[in-house]
Structure formats: C-alpha cells, structure tokens
Amino acid sequence: MRMERIESRALAGIRLLDAETLRPVAEPVTLSGEGIRILRNTSGLLVVAAAPGFADYTEHFEPPEIPPPPTPFTLVASDASRRYLDRSFTLVLPRSTTPPPPGQPLPADSVFRPVDVTLYPSPLMRPSVRSAVVRLRVEDAHGKPLSSALVSLTLASPSIERWGLSNHNGDALIPIAGIPVANWSNPEAPPHFTFSIRAAWAPSPLPPDPDSLAAAFQPLSSTLEIAAGEEVTATIQLTWANP
Known part of the structure; x- marks a missing residue:
C-alpha cells in the first residue's frame, strides 16, 4: 500500500x-x-x-x-x-x-x-417572544413598494441599533431585542422609547449588500415609539429613491 x-x-x-x-x-x-x-x-x-x-x-x-x-x-x-x-x-x-x-x-x-x-429576516420569520417587532412598509419617491432597501432603527440610550431589509413587496421585518421593560429614569412613564430611522437604497441586479448600502444611510425625519414585546407597523417613504 x-x-x-x-x-x-x-x-x-x-x-x-x-x-x-x-x-x-x-x-x-x-x-x-x-x-x-x-x-x-x-x-x-x-x-x-x-x-x-x-x-x-x-x-x-x-x-x-x-x-x-x-x-x-x-x-x-x-x-x-x-x-x-x-x-x-x-x-x-x-x-x-x-x-x-x-x-x-x-x-x-x-x-x-x-x-x-x-x-436579515423576511416577514415570515417568527421573532423571539421578548423582542419588539417592527413591520415597515418601505415606499419609493412615487409611493410604490421599494425592495432591497436597508433600514436602521437606533435608540440613543440605552444604545441599540438594528437593521432590516425590505423584500420584493417592500415589507421589512425588524425584531429588536434588549429594549428595557421600563424607563428607569422615570418609572411612572410609559415604557416606550424613541427610535430614530435611517435608510439606504441603490439599484442592483443582485440581492442587496447591506454592508455596502450602510455607507449611504440617510436620516428620516420621522421616529418610532417602541416598547419591549410590542408590535409596531408603519410606512416610511424614501423620497430620494427613484427606481
């Protein structure tokens, strides 16, 4: 041998x-x-x-x-x-x-x-029980569903940032873990926290590259009030996205 x-x-x-x-x-x-x-x-x-x-x-x-x-x-x-x-x-x-x-x-x-x-999860994903669930409808400058958009939701304090992608129907699911169950600076206030929104989009024949898109994030004027374990549904429009 x-x-x-x-x-x-x-x-x-x-x-x-x-x-x-x-x-x-x-x-x-x-x-x-x-x-x-x-x-x-x-x-x-x-x-x-x-x-x-x-x-x-x-x-x-x-x-x-x-x-x-x-x-x-x-x-x-x-x-x-x-x-x-x-x-x-x-x-x-x-x-x-x-x-x-x-x-x-x-x-x-x-x-x-x-x-x-x-x-990044599709709308079919089942998030964890304790996570907040944000379902976004992403639209282009003409109000039509926008696919392959990258969305960032950011909380300043405590520091939390989560990203999500929109699918071919313009729907993005962003589960957010780690949101406090109470606002400890004011325990009597509702435990909602204000998240800022950024988004990016670019035409591409391939599935999107979120890491590349992130370099073109643009802030949106709107914000979202989110609490732990809560589900939030909203529509955002990327006025600069013109497919």
Missing part, C-alpha cells in the same frame, strides 16, 4: 449570524459565488475551499513567498425556507496568514478568523 501526503489550505471561513440574536444561524443556508467552492466544517462554519485564480495557493499548506494579489469576490447567501432574505456580500482573498504578536487578537482580515455575515 502506498501512502500519499496531501496538503491544502482553506481560503476563508464564513459565519452566518441572525440579525435579531446575533448568534450563528443553525438552519442550512446556501452560499454561492461564481467559481467558488464552499464546504461546511464540523463547527458549522462555511469554508471557502477554492476560488478562481487561487488553485496553486490552495494546493499547499505553507503560504507562498509572493501571495496572490487581493481579489474581491461577490457571494450570495440564500435561504430556501425563505425565513431569511437573500443578500450578497464581498469577500476579498487572500486573507492574511500572518499571526498576531503574542497576547494580541487576530487581525480582522486573518484567515484564522471567520468572516461574520448577518442575515
């Missing part, structure tokens, strides 16, 4: 997170990209095992003397159960193989550190 030694290296690990709980997503979600090969390891991480232009890089465990030039790849996460909305994101390869100094954390671009990608 002849034994062979086979060496290979992973290009990146990807960890999918739930937007409400910020915990890893347990449900099987498909991750795809042109020419990208994805595997799931025993820890539940999605591992990028191959990518165009990186064949020589992945075939050896030791890093090359001259690494390949940084190359961006677009990946799409999709959930067949439709509990999460499809989204895209950009992954730049290769990631750093340089270990940090002793006692220091791994750098953000380290190949040994998973890339966190947040998934």
